[in-house]
Amino acid sequence: MMEFFTSSTFQTVLSALNSxxxxxxxxxxxxxxxxxxxxxxISFGSMSRFPPLRWVTRTFVWIIRGTxxxxxxIALFYIPGTKKWFYWPSGETGRMIAVCVAFIINYACYFxxxxxxxxxxxxxxxxxxxxxxxxxxxxxxRHITLLQMIKxxxxxxxxxxxxxxxxxxxxRVIALQEVIWMGESFMKGNSGIAGLVWPLFFxxxxxxxxxxxxxxxxxxxxxxxxxxx
Amino acid sequence: MAVLDVHHIEKHFxxxxxxxxxxxxxxxxxxxxxxxxxxxxxxxLLRCLNFLEKPDKGVISVNGNVIFDAADPATxxxxxxxxxxxxxxxxxxxxxLFPQYTALKNVTLAKxxxxxxxxxxxxxxxxxxxxxxxxxxxxLAKMGLSERANHYPSQLSGGQQxxxxxxxxxxxxxxxxxxxxxxxxxxxxxxxxxxxxIRGLAEQKTTMIIVTHEMAFARDVxxxxxxxxxxxxxxxxxxxxVIEHPREERTRQFLSRYAES
Ligand SMILES: Nc1ncnc2c1ncn2[C@@H]1O[C@H](COP(=O)(O)OP(=O)(O)O)[C@@H](O)[C@H]1O
Ligand SMILES: [Mg+2]
Numbered sequence: 024m025m026e027f028f029t030s031s032t033f034q035t036v037l038s039a040l041n042s043x044x045x046x047x048x049x050x051x052x053x054x055x056x057x058x059x060x061x062x063x064x065i066s067f068g069s070m071s072r073f074p075p076l077r078w079v080t081r082t083f084v085w086i087i088r089g090t091x092x093x094x095x096x097i098a099l100f101y102i103p104g105t106k107k108w109f110y111w112p113s114g115e116t117g118r119m120i121a122v123c124v125a126f127i128i129n130y131a132c133y134f135x136x137x138x139x140x141x142x143x144x145x146x147x148x149x150x151x152x153x154x155x156x157x158x159x160x161x162x163x164x165r166h167i168t169l170l171q172m173i174k175x176x177x178x179x180x181x182x183x184x185x186x187x188x189x190x191x192x193x194x195r196v197i198a199l200q201e202v203i204w205m206g207e208s209f210m211k212g213n214s215g216i217a218g219l220v221w222p223l224f225f226x227x228x229x230x231x232x233x234x235x236x237x238x239x240x241x242x243x244x245x246x247x248x249x250x251x252x
Numbered sequence: 253m254a255v256l257d258v259h260h261i262e263k264h265f266x267x268x269x270x271x272x273x274x275x276x277x278x279x280x281x282x283x284x285x286x287x288x289x290x291x292x293x294x295x296x297l298l299r300c301l302n303f304l305e306k307p308d309k310g311v312i313s314v315n316g317n318v319i320f321d322a323a324d325p326a327t328x329x330x331x332x333x334x335x336x337x338x339x340x341x342x343x344x345x346x347x348x349l350f351p352q353y354t355a356l357k358n359v360t361l362a363k364x365x366x367x368x369x370x371x372x373x374x375x376x377x378x379x380x381x382x383x384x385x386x387x388x389x390x391x392l393a394k395m396g397l398s399e400r401a402n403h404y405p406s407q408l409s410g411g412q413q414x415x416x417x418x419x420x421x422x423x424x425x426x427x428x429x430x431x432x433x434x435x436x437x438x439x440x441x442x443x444x445x446x447x448x449x450i451r452g453l454a455e456q457k458t459t460m461i462i463v464t465h466e467m468a469f470a471r472d473v474x475x476x477x478x479x480x481x482x483x484x485x486x487x488x489x490x491x492x493x494v495i496e497h498p499r500e501e502r503t504r505q506f507l508s509r510y511a512e513s
Binding site: 146148149151152153154155156157158159162166167170171174250251252 | 302303304334335337338340341342344346348349350351352353361362365366404405406420421424
């Protein structure tokens with residue numbers, strides 16, 4: 024048994040999976056970094072007092088949430104070049120950028136609905152109580168409504184983030200070499216190794232550890248807000 | 253001179269007229285009760301005084317100074333509304349305490365924020381904050397809540413929450429304290445403790461406007477009573493007189509519904 028873990032095959036597979044997983048992580052964090060703020064902007068659009076903006080934003084969110092992410096990735100990656108609008112950088116870099124853009128847009132739309140629920144869920148009376156106490160709009164936001172919004176947002180946001188952990192694997196549809204693509208490659212042939220089935224299933228270990236860590240961290244955040252109702 | 257002068261206030265929501273030609277004044281140290289059936293415009297009137305709604309017509313003066321004139325946009329500048337609001341305190345029907353802050357912090361937060369804007373704050377930060385804290389504790393003690401200063405709203409009963417809300421409104425020393433049905437959201441056995449606190453404030457000559465459905469309370473605690481119906485003042489006068497010997501037929505009908513129940 025020990026010989027297996029020290030064998031050169033295992034070492035080769037492991038380092039390939041590690042490099043694939045690094046891309047998975049990259050995609051995960053870039054998506055969060057982009058989608059968290061973009062989602063807030065979209066949520067403002069969907070709550071706008073200017074009806075055309077509200078209407079356009081909500082339609083866009085509906086389209087993005089109503090169609091598969093895989094379809095959006097494929098469309099975003101292939102259509103611009105096919106139609107000669109613009110070209111993504113070649114190779115793995117281009118694939119990574121295209122996939123990140125697709126993920127950010129898709130997740131921002133999901134996040135925007137969560138933000139909207141959180142913002143509209145804070146009772147109007149909270150703001151009014153601040154107003155009659157002479158607070159400015161900014162003070163009311165910072166000291167009263169913000170934390171109440173965050174408390175409402177964290178649980179549904181956690182669900183989305185844990186889904187994102189697994190959704191990153193969809194990037195393989197345009198052959199981004201993330202961890203599942205790497206695992207699969209040892210069936211077809213990679214670094215002189217072919218016909219191996221176990222690397223593909225071994226990727227599950229990465230996901231389990233990753234989503235486990237994310238779940239624990241978000242659970243802690245949720246716990247932190249439990250001191251008030 | 254009256255502390256508060258309200259002249260010909262009118263308010264519409266869309267096509268519906270909710271307040272019509274509302275005029276009254278209030279002397280320093282007096283308590284005014286507003287009674288009337290639900291939908292008669294009582295809440296809207298208090299909200300107009302607190303700049304939560306903007307009247308379509310009318311003038312509001314405090315201590316002889318016009319703070320709102322519907323015909324004069326200069327009196328409606330957003331930048332000044334904030335300061336003008338501080339003439340009034342507001343106790344809401346549903347308390348509206350800040351859930352993420354303790355009872356004490358609910359009372360002190362607004363004052364802390366207000367003092368932070370003053371130039372001398374930085375130099376005396378510690379002393380000022382300590383003083384605000386001390387005053388907050390005193391207010392809570394006055395409400396019978398010394399033991400509850402560090403409790404969060406969710407750990408308090410409705411009656412205790414409403415008393416914190418009263419302390420919060422008092423912390424900024426408003427000229428006029430407004431109550432919008434302060435006991436309507438409470439279980440019957442909890443209304444007493446809140447009414448007792450308000451009664452105490454009246455005895456200390458706090459200037460107050462109290463919207464209430466507690467007729468006996470209004471009769472005993474208020475100096476004057478206004479009866480409103482469908483957005484107009486139907487009758488106003490000394491509390492005991494209006495409640496025990498109403499002159500208007502509509503007032504009589506309204507009060508008889510309370511006598512039966
Ligand atoms: N924001 C609003 N928009 C439209 N109508 C309102 C609004 N607030 C109150 N109203 C209407 O104004 C009338 C008076 O309401 P309100 O002042 O709450 O009465 P009260 O406090 O005496 O029960 C009611 O008919 C109510 O439906
Ligand atoms: Mg009301």
